[in-house]
Amino acid sequence: MAERKKLLEIKNLKQYFNEGKLNEVKAVDTVSFDIYKGEVMGLVGESGCGKSTTGRTIIRLYDATGGEVIYDGVNVHGKKSKKQLKEFNRKMQMIFQDPYASLNPRLKIADVIAEGIDIHGLAKSKEERMEQVYELLETVGLNKEHATRYPHEFSGGQRQRIGIARALAVQPEFIIADEPISALDVSIQAQVVNLMKKLQKEKDLTYLFIAHDLSMVKYISDRIGVMYFGKMVELAPADELYRNPLHPYTQSLLSAIPAPDPISERSRRRKSYDPASHNYGGNESIEFREVTPGHFVLCSEKEFNQYKAQSNH
Template identity: 80%
Template sequence: MAEKLLEIKNLKQHFNVGRPNEVKAVDGLTFDIYKGETLGLVGESGCGKSTTGRTIIRLYDATDGEVLFDGENVHGKKSRAELKKFNRKMQMIFQDPYASLNPRMKVADIIAEGIDIHGLAKSKEERMKIVYDLLETVGLNKEHANRYPHEFSGGQRQRIGIARALAVDPEFIIADEPISALDVSIQAQVVNLLKKLQKEKGLTYLFIAHDLSMVKYISDRIGVMYFGKLVELTTSEKLYKNPLHPYTQSLLSAIPLPDPEYERSRKRKTYDPNVHDYKDGEDVQMREVAPGHFVLCSEKEFVQYQAQYKHD
């Protein structure tokens, strides 16, 4: 049995709490992430994926719930030293490689920021050696260290962002839509780099994206989000072969295939949230329909999903 690295328990992130315009961006998420795996988190824009990642890493303070990293509560009261230690273990790769790098800093200083904060280099020479090694690791070269971000392409900037995340030797990386701002031809290169780094360094990823085909390629398990809630969670293979929740089915039906004949004839499924028609007080929760396959449903739907589950 794989060891749990991260436990998310009833996590909530609400904005404008108590006001008429309160937004429940993340509304009661519960899931685990195991050491060495990639958990993909998918859903349409505005469903709360990025907010989930930012709350896990404590860029936002959680409204409610727990985030346990190696058994320790991330959102508990912490001293500066404890926060510093936590920040070294968990890093983030941001969506926009243009906005996430300081345009006034040279690449060497951008990458070495974490090294400086955590005192990981004993001398300037050691600091530069670490930077050069990191540049090489992400497919760049040491001549790039003295340049500024505007001198690089989008794919190269994202590689710099990855090098910066790796600089403190983290255990866990949240990749927040790391390929959505890149050309399609570059996306596969960045995803392959992430897979390679995971294998070499034993990293664990939360990979947030809305491109389902890319998420399937990189993820061991996939969680599907809709309006702040997790509606389905299982292995990537099971999710694609046997989607149970109507929202998951609608997402998968929207993936285009390079087959004009198929595209002309296929029917896309649209998701109607009213199809569930839950009664007040009805017990709606994540239930395990089959081993490792969880779906948000009522007791009545649970029986229906079990009946329609296709066993391999």
């Protein structure tokens, strides 16, 4: 099997707010992981765990407090000329959680989608610009007539499709999808995720898919990272994480997923997670360790040996 190409390397990434003050918040605290070209990397955790901040720091919406983000061999947070920044912004795009808040209500949909086309000079004429807009609308399951309407004339699911079309307009390689379905009805969520899966295959895209719904993340992701209080506590291939969750926090998240069967749902026992049982401020050396190939857990040496033994059975 050919070796996969690393598209993104995140090394000891830190994003602290109010750094050095009494109310300092370590939103992202020494997080490291890689994303390979053509894969979907899922990032999950409860609200406030730092997953959205991780995505926003990767794409430079926030300046990193520390660590490195290496995209295609280049340090994203290093000093860059305007031309370099422009090129980076074309390669990496973001789909936001609230499709209405991220669309300018005063612009027609054609102008919303074509914003990136205009900035990067991707159309030689007005006709070519509109052709690209029409093609993008059709790509995301809308039609030409929608180009002359305003954002408030669309449903939440349609607005999210417009957000996806806008991200695709500059022909990116990598898309960060920040909770792209959490504001949508359940019936619409599957449509949007299926659209994203289809586009990923057709356009050879790489995604960082951020969400708190573990069942939906499993459906779309190749690998999944679990975050808790600014730290990555577990990272594994999607099937492996579901079959063999090692960190107690991951186990508690998985135990909370409701079953479609009402009988088993009545008898289901949810596992609770007590952070005090993992006092990571102690003297033990807590590291992100590889228990089995590709399956990493934040743990002490003693826990690591327990997980190793558990995985060998």
